[in-house]
Amino acid sequence: MAPGLFGSALPPVGLDIGAQYVRAASVKPSSGGTFTLTAYGAVPMPYGAVVEGEIVDPAAVTAAIRDLWKRAGIRSKDVATGVSNQKVVVRLVDLPFMEAGELAGAIQYQAQDYIPIPIEGAILSHEKIGEYVTPSDEHMMEVLLVAAQRDMISAAVSAVTGAGLTLKQIDVGTFALARALLPPDASVMPEDAQGAATGIIQVTSGLTNIAVVERGVPRFTRVSAIGGNQFTQAVANALGVTFDEAEAIKLRVGLSSNDGVDMPVEGMDPEMVRVAREVLGKEASKFIAEVRRSLDYYLTQAVQVQTIRRILLLGTGMKMDDLARYLEKGLQTQIVAADPLSRVRASGAVEQAVLADRAGCAVAIGLAMGGVD
Numbered sequence: 001m002a003p004g005l006f007g008s009a010l011p012p013v014g015l016d017i018g019a020q021y022v023r024a025a026s027v028k029p030s031s032g033g034t035f036t037l038t039a040y041g042a043v044p045m046p047y048g049a050v051v052e053g054e055i056v057d058p059a060a061v062t063a064a065i066r067d068l069w070k071r072a073g074i075r076s077k078d079v080a081t082g083v084s085n086q087k088v089v090v091r092l093v094d095l096p097f098m099e100a101g102e103l104a105g106a107i108q109y110q111a112q113d114y115i116p117i118p119i120e121g122a123i124l125s126h127e128k129i130g131e132y133v134t135p136s137d138e139h140m141m142e143v144l145l146v147a148a149q150r151d152m153i154s155a156a157v158s159a160v161t162g163a164g165l166t167l168k169q170i171d172v173g174t175f176a177l178a179r180a181l182l183p184p185d186a187s188v189m190p191e192d193a194q195g196a197a198t199g200i201i202q203v204t205s206g207l208t209n210i211a212v213v214e215r216g217v218p219r220f221t222r223v224s225a226i227g228g229n230q231f232t233q234a235v236a237n238a239l240g241v242t243f244d245e246a247e248a249i250k251l252r253v254g255l256s257s258n259d260g261v262d263m264p265v266e267g268m269d270p271e272m273v274r275v276a277r278e279v280l281g282k283e284a285s286k287f288i289a290e291v292r293r294s295l296d297y298y299l300t301q302a303v304q305v306q307t308i309r310r311i312l313l314l315g316t317g318m319k320m321d322d323l324a325r326y327l328e329k330g331l332q333t334q335i336v337a338a339d340p341l342s343r344v345r346a347s348g349a350v351e352q353a354v355l356a357d358r359a360g361c362a363v364a365i366g367l368a369m370g371g372v373d
Contacts, residue, residue, distance in 0.1 A: 013039075013074060014176070014367025015065070015081040015160065019050040019206040020316065022064045023357065024074055025364040027344060033183060035369055037346035040354040040361065041072025052206050052225055053085030053173075055155040062162035069163070072353075078166045080367045081156060084173030084209050087149040089115045090221045092301070097131055097139040107145065115147040122147045129217050144217070146172060169370075174211040174221040176366030177202055181312055181338050182213060197302070199295060199311035199333070202362070203318040205229045208287070210294045214305055220298040224290050228317025231283045238279045239272060249276050254321030256281055284323065288330035295331070312338035316360045340365060 016023040023042040027035040049060035068074075091114045098106060107126045112119050124147050131141040153170060160167045177200055197214040206227045212220040236246035249268075253276045256262050265273050295308055313324055313335050328335040340362035346354055354361050 012368060013076050013079045014364040014370070015079040015165075016173075016176075016364040016367065017045075017050060017055065017061060017065075017081060017156070017159070018204060018360070018363075019045060019053070020204075021045055021357075021360060022061065022068050023361060023364040024068055024072055024079075025354075025361065025368040026074060026076065027365065027368045030345060033343070035344045035365075037344045037350050037354060037365070039072055039074050040346070040350050040357075040364070041068050041074065042353075042357045042360065043068045043071060050206075053083070053223065054087060054152055055159055058155050058159040058162065061159035065160065065163040065165070069165075077164065078168050079160060080169040080171055080370060081160060081167065082171045082173040082176050082363055082367050083148060083152065083156060084207070084223055084363075085152065086223050086225070087117075087152040088172060088223070089117060089147045090172060090174075090218075091115060091145045091147075092129075092219050093143045093145050094140055095143055097141045100128075103128065103143070107143070111145065111147065114145060117147050117149055121150050123150055123153050129219075144219075171367055171370060172218075172221065173363050174200065174202075174209050175218050176363045176370065177209065178211060178213050178218045178366070179369050180340050180343065180362045180366030181314075182216065183343065196307045196309035197298075197305045199308045200338070201291060201311055201313050201315075201327070203228060203313075203315035203323075204360075205317050208291075208315075208317070210291060212295070212298045212308060214302070219302075220294075222294045224294070226283075226287050226290055228315075228319070231280055231320065234279045234283050235276050238275055250280065251319055253277055253280070255284055255323065255326055257322070280320065284326045285330070288327060291327070292331060308333055310334040310336055312336050314338040314340060314359065314362060319359075338362070343369070 012026050014025045021042045022045050026039040027037055030036050043064055045064050046060040049057040055061050093114055107124060111124055126143050126145050129142050129144050133139055157167055197212050200211040202209040204227050206229055208224040208227055210222045210224060211218050232243060232247045232250050235250050236243050253265055253273050256277045262277060264270055311333050324335045344365055
């Protein structure tokens with residue numbers, strides 16, 4: 001579906017290294033474009049080992065990965081991992097048509113014109129996703145360019161290899177999301193055929209992944225530093241409580257209702273509920289504005305797409321009541337709760353493990369799917 005950062009083929013085990021959990025999934029292909037989930041596991045990540053999608057303590061991450069492999073009983077040592085942070089840049093580039101060998105050299109030479117990362121400190125990958133002829137008969141092609149800061153990639157390599165695993169490929173987390181959530185025939189989905197695209201929003205504790213998929217290809221990605229923890233911290237600051245207490249309050253009170261008549265929360269001081277909802281509403285407005293800016297930017301660059309007709313919403317950081325409703329109203333777009341298990345089947349202990357982590361499993365599953373697509 002989209003390029004990884006290095007390596008020629010994804011292995012069957014997807015490894016998602018997150019701020020709260022490290023997750024692993026292994027799949028095998030089934031009929032009808034679906035997959036059988038053969039192994040799944042998730043273990044907590046030590047606090048502070050991963051910050052805003054970037055590994056800052058490789059040794060702690062290595063220990064968590066070892067623990068995961070032991071608990072999940074995964075035998076394979078070959079893995080693919082994903083990166084989602086602000087040190088990864090994805091750009092759609094229009095270039096004169098050229099053969100694959102010539103393109104590789106041209107990308108190395110011209111990449112600095114498209115990415116805000118010094119070439120000497122970056123790892124590059126690219127994939128041609130289409131070609132077209134201009135009104136002036138120029139033969140052009142669209143190239144998806146991925147660049148990642150080398151030091152960030154080095155930390156991931158160190159953490160994975162330190163656990164005794166072989167890192168076969170590094171992918172972009174949003175590419176894995178699209179792979180897990182959208183069917184293989186996404187190129188003929190009705191909304192794509194009518195000049196519209198599909199958005200994906202994954203809200204985690206520390207950040208939010210935003211992507212737009214057009215005709216089966218992720219053509220736009222952005223990582224926002226706004227995540228579920230920002231909502232929690234705002235409540236903690238306003239009420240003078242600890243972070244853990246604020247998290248519990250956030251989940252209990254949720255956002256204000258549409259009609260302005262808020263239901264009381266049993267066992268909670270009404271004034272505390274009012275303040276918490278007011279703070280959460282302000283944070284939700286900031287979040288919606290951030291998403292809107294990202295989607296508007298994509299639409300200003302798109303040629304054939306005029307609108308984003310629906311957005312798939314998922315993630316462990318979106319547990320607040322009514323966040324989907326707020327987004328739908330603020331973005332004027334249909335919001336659909338994404339099902340990361342729509343393309344996989346599981347049974348027995350594997351099914352129990354993945355159902356227990358349904359909100360957070362999508363990236364690991366998408367990385368694993370890439371190995372057999």
